[in-house]
Amino acid sequence: xxxxxxxxxxxxxxxxxxxxxxxxxxxxxxxxxxxxxxxxxxxxxxxxxxxxxxxxxxxxxxxxxxxxxxxxxxxxxxxxxxxxxxxxxxxxxxxxxxxxxxxxxxxxxxxxxxxx
Amino acid sequence: xxxxxxxxxxxxxxxxxxxxxxxxxxxxxxxxxxxxxxxxxxxxxxxxxxxxxxxxxxxxxxxxxxxxxxxxxxxxxxxxxxxxxxxxxxxxxxxxxxxxxxxxxxxxxxxxx
Numbered sequence: 001x002x003x004x005x006x007x008x009x010x011x012x013x014x015x016x017x018x019x020x021x022x023x024x025x026x027x028x029x030x031x032x033x034x035x036x037x038x039x040x041x042x043x044x045x046x047x048x049x050x051x052x053x054x055x056x057x058x059x060x061x062x063x064x065x066x067x068x069x070x071x072x073x074x075x076x077x078x079x080x081x082x083x084x085x086x087x088x089x090x091x092x093x094x095x096x097x098x099x100x101x102x103x104x105x106x107x108x109x110x111x112x113x114x115x116x
Numbered sequence: 117x118x119x120x121x122x123x124x125x126x127x128x129x130x131x132x133x134x135x136x137x138x139x140x141x142x143x144x145x146x147x148x149x150x151x152x153x154x155x156x157x158x159x160x161x162x163x164x165x166x167x168x169x170x171x172x173x174x175x176x177x178x179x180x181x182x183x184x185x186x187x188x189x190x191x192x193x194x195x196x197x198x199x200x201x202x203x204x205x206x207x208x209x210x211x212x213x214x215x216x217x218x219x220x221x222x223x224x225x226x227x228x229x
Contacts, residue, residue, distance in 0.1 A: 033217065035219075041221065043204060043222075048216065048217070050214060056214050059218070104150070104164060105150070107158035110158055
């Protein structure tokens with residue numbers, strides 16, 4: 001089944017404790033992206049990757065890191081989480097982002113993160 | 117600065133009503149506009165629009181793009197309680213081979229029986 005998976009789905013942690021949220025897709029998609037969703041603010045893009053070893057900042061990259069060593073995986077790293085990073089996080093992928101017309105993005109199920 | 121503005125932010129209707137959701141945008145190097153439906157989980161894709169004046173249709177949902185006036189509308193006819201969701205509009209911003217994706221804040225639609 002074609003899908004985007006994220007782990008963990010729920011996470012409660014404490015300020016300053018490094019964490020990683022994994023994201024994997026099995027559709028051979030080039031483009032992958034991370035979003036956070038907060039009430040009243042909608043979906044905001046954190047980082048995206050056009051392909052392996054190519055990553056770029058979205059609108060809210062502060063406090064986050066990503067890497068794209070393999071095509072299928074795009075982990076989101078919070079080196080020192082803070083309470084303002086409490087949010088619902090979505091990973092998404094699409095066939096290609098750099099084309100004449102933008103491709104449909106497939107979203108993962110979401111990770112609800114609480115930082116105390 | 118690129119921006120995508122959706123209106124209204126919230127809407128409550130009765131089953132059977134027709135609704136129109138709006139999305140206006142200011143994005144450089146416009147290529148397409150995307151509509152998503154989000155229930156209590158991940159967004160799911162509805163439409164991608166690239167050309168003005170061409171209506172995309174799926175059942176009771178339809179959408180159209182106006183590239184001159186920089187907006188799109190999403191219409192839902194004969195609404196059902198299952199249409200209750202947040203509807204998101206997203207526009208890619210292309211620059212120098214990179215593509216960010218900017219979303220509006222969404223329209224929360226509630227359909228009452």
